[in-house]
Amino acid sequence: DTVDEKNFLEVFHLQTSEKIWERKFASIMPCYPTFADGTLFLATQSSQLEEMVATGFLPPRLKHGHLFAFDCATGDYKWRETATPGPIVGTPIWQEDLLYVPYREGITVHDAQRGKRLRKWTFGGGRINAPAAIKGELLLCTLSEGVVARNIRTGRRAWEFRVPVGLEARFHDLVH
Numbered sequence: 001d002t003v004d005e006k007n008f009l010e011v012f013h014l015q016t017s018e019k020i021w022e023r024k025f026a027s028i029m030p031c032y033p034t035f036a037d038g039t040l041f042l043a044t045q046s047s048q049l050e051e052m053v054a055t056g057f058l059p060p061r062l063k064h065g066h067l068f069a070f071d072c073a074t075g076d077y078k079w080r081e082t083a084t085p086g087p088i089v090g091t092p093i094w095q096e097d098l099l100y101v102p103y104r105e106g107i108t109v110h111d112a113q114r115g116k117r118l119r120k121w122t123f124g125g126g127r128i129n130a131p132a133a134i135k136g137e138l139l140l141c142t143l144s145e146g147v148v149a150r151n152i153r154t155g156r157r158a159w160e161f162r163v164p165v166g167l168e169a170r171f172h173d174l175v176h
Contacts, residue, residue: 009033011040011072021075036094039078039112040070043088043101065103067092069115079115084108089128093139095152100139102132107139107150121155123148 010022034041044066065088069078086103093100098118099110106122126143133140138149138158146162 009042011075020073023075034092034094034099035072036112037097038072040072041092041094041099041112042068042070043092044068065101067099067101067110067115069112078113082110082115082117084117085120090130090132093132093134095134098152100132100134100152102128102141104128107132107141119155121150 008022008024011020012018013020033043064086065084067082067084068080070076071078084101084103085108086105088101088103090102092102094112097112099112099115101108101110104127106120106128108117109119109121110117123141123143126145126148128141129144130142132142134152137152139152141148141150146160148160149158150156151158
């Protein structure tokens, strides 16, 4: 099996542009890395780095997403293969040593140092259809029927905006 030259993750020094390390992949390059505190967090749809598929590709057979953390300086694993309850649909968000990971049915919150899942939030049957964002103490998620905000400290729903009946198709087109 040959590795296509497009299937590399390469890390470069910002000031010198020298390559620090690289990883080869046997299939499509993973998407949506997050960099924080000397760590590269990588969200994938496969538990085998050699068989990754793009994060945005969500075939129905996928049951889980997976997270990996690499030391930015060396490329060594800090932790690996922490599973999420469903396919990952957006970029993990790092804030104050916590990693918020949007998966199809909700958000998982992980200890960024060890990868351990601390909490799981779902949205009452709604599916996340766009990456999440954090603003202050609110985590915002775009669902197929509107937008929901949760307080990141308590996990409680802070507010919700539902698209009025009849506008769902138009809203769906706007967020895609």
